[in-house]
Amino acid sequence: MNMQLFHELAFYLMYACAALAxxxxxxxxxxxxxxxSQAIKLEKAMTHxxxxxxxxxxxxxxxxxxxLTLVSDILAEKHNLTNNKDLEDYSESVYIANRGEIQHRIWILDTIVTAAPLLGLLGTILGIIDTFKALAVSGVSDPGQVSQGxxxxxxxxxxxxxxxxxGMFFFNMFQERIERINDHLKVLMLRACVGRLDSAHANTKPVSIETGKLHIA
Structure with a gap:
């Protein structure tokens, strides 16, 4: 078995991980x-x-x-809903349908953070095995070559x-950004849900957020 080949392959995989990350x-x-940035600007403009x-x-x-997609979907449909419970359910469905875009590709970075040290350790083990294998064949004639290997x-x-x-630094930073974006999205949902409804519908009651979901009191 050619350990040198596997050792080089481990390096190529780590370079690929670095490029993907x-x-x-x-x-x-x-x-x-x-x-x-758009959520903050839209939040300032989105009055009742x-x-x-x-x-x-x-x-x-x-x-x-x-x-904008979140707000426009709620505003476009809210006047077609017959009661506040339907508005609450529709708002939550819009949020669930769009929140996947926030987490998109984050799992790749999380996987690389976990896999990169393991690939490095594997490369080290294969490299040491290859070095000792070469020593077993040729003997220790030059200690410098052993140290280099x-x-x-x-x-x-x-x-x-x-x-x-x-990767871990940026992953944690992105998690903080995701939390901030979600907070602003929830505020936008609240502001899009309240306001005047069609005269045929019930009056809008105050809306509050509890455990990450919209609840109309």
Missing amino acids: LFVIVERGIFYNYTL AVQNINELPAELTAKANLP IGTALYATALGIGIAVV
Whole structure:
């Protein structure tokens, strides 16, 4: 069995993990920053008097985004609902249907954070095995070559841990962004749910959030 080949393969896998993690970090970073910015702007403009998406400033509705989709879906349907319970259920269904976009690709970063140190350790073990295998064949004629072989093997562990540390930093940062975005989305849902309904419908009662869900008192 060619341990050198497997050792190199472990390095290639870690390089692939690093490249994939970088892609996810850049893509999710741009998405979260833009979504959070739009949610804050929309929250400021979304007063109780707004009952139609066309009543919002044009610059906030010019480009599709997650907060706008959430608000527009609720505003478009709320006047067709017959009671507050239907409005509550519909709002929750809209939130559930769209929240998956927030968590999109985060599992990749989480997996890389877990797998990278293991791949590094595997690369180190394979490298050390290859070094001792070569020594068993040729003997210890140059201690420097032994040190170089072990040093190269240990580099795999260092690389794996380095990838994991960077990935963990951004993963935790993204989790904080996700919580902030969810908080703003819930506020937008509350403001979209309250206000005047059609005269044929019941009056809107106060809305509150409990355990992450909308509840109409």
